[in-house]
Amino acid sequence: MTSGTHQPAVLVLADGSVFRGVAFGATGTTLGEAVFSTGMTGYQETLTDPSYHRQIVVATAPQIGNTGWNDEDSESHTGRIWVAGYVIRDLSMTVSNWRATRSLEDEMIAQGIIGIRGVDTRALVRRLRNFGSIKAGIFSGEDARADVEELVAAVKAQPDMAGADLSAEVSTTEPYTLEPEGEARFTVVAYDMGIKSSTPRYLVQRGIRTIVVPANTPFSEITSYDPDGVFVSNGPGDPATADAMVEVVREVLAAKIPFFGICFGNQILGRALGLETYKLKFGHRGINVPVIDHTTQRISITAQNHGFALKGQGGERFDSDFGPAIITHTCLNDDVVEGVALADGRAFSVQYHPESAAGPHDAQPLFDQFVELMSAARSETQEA
Known part of the structure; x- marks a missing residue:
């Protein structure tokens, strides 16, 4: 498990909402449409589903990562992770599945996928449910220290999902x-x-x-x-x-x-x-x-x-x-x-x-x- 750096991370929505947490996976900046998935299991299949291209997925399940990552369950032809970013409440620090060959975070780092943990996902999902999916961005490491107004502007500047030919x-x-x-x-x-x-x-x-x-x-x-x-x-x-x-x-x-x-x-x-x-x-x-x-x-x-x-x-x-x-x-x-x-x-x-x-x-x-x-x-x- 490679987590433990405790670098800062922030999820910013186009409406100006800010959710702070801790970086996991790769660090830097990623943009996409914030959506939520209610699945209690199957995060590997979710992350590798090409239908999630250009979307930042919020997990409603309170803990993610406990089954690690294996070489059989990816849903993309090449094993690529297609989500733009991943937002979770709690990252399991232990991998507890006999099929796992590495941790979720190890795979995210290997593929350059940016995530944020420690977020109040209940509040975030309620917001997305009440007001709809929205442009968003995850900023971690040094990128998280930028002025919030600059981050909101970057989020708003990305293309809309409506009209996207992907x-x-x-x-x-x-x-x-x-x-x-x-x-x-x-x-x-x-x-x-x-x-x-x-x-x-x-x-x-x-x-x-x-x-x-x-x-x-x-x-x-x-x-x-x-x-x-x-x-x-x-x-x-x-x-x-x-x-x-x-x-x-x-x-x-x-x-x-x-x-x-x-x-x-x-x-x-x-x-x-x-x-x-x-x-x-x-x-x-x-x-x-x-x-x-x-x-x-x-x-x-x-x-x-x-x-x-x-x-x-x-x-x-x-x-x-x-x-x-x-x-x-x-x-x-x-x-x-x-x-x-x-x-x-x-x-x-x-x-x-x-x-x-x-x-x-x-x-x-x-x-x-x-x-x-x-x-x-x-x-x-x-x-x-």
């Missing part, structure tokens, strides 16, 4: 293929908008050859793979900027290729079907969010990480350029749209994370639903 910054730059476990049943093209590592693993476990391609890869290029289905992943940024991916999905739907999307992919499918998006006040980030499926009335506890959402009402049916569509899922906490689909089932998506890394396993059958959809489409083609 998927290309986190996506793979070259396609790569993950071979299926056992006999190859299907081929799926997976668009990496910030894909979590667990998602392709759930596909290959089901006999799916998974070809991961960069964000915005033209539809004309993916046809060379002769895909049985197309998947669009989670990712950061404002979905209103994703015009290129919306057009790709519209071409996928027009070609009647089975489609499955999660998180950012849900917003892109919604836009392709004619829905609008908007920025949530403070978003959904955690592993305990209840969602109802209006087609079955079944409730699932889900893992989520999103700050934008589709406009609509649960169970609402509407016309699209590709046939009737329906808003299939909503959040039981606030009625935010959590899923959309074509009424004939050829395309569906959810706002939450069925790969459950970290999180509950309630939504994992969605991967099987995708397999069933591709099986049905293949049967229809063979009969024709």
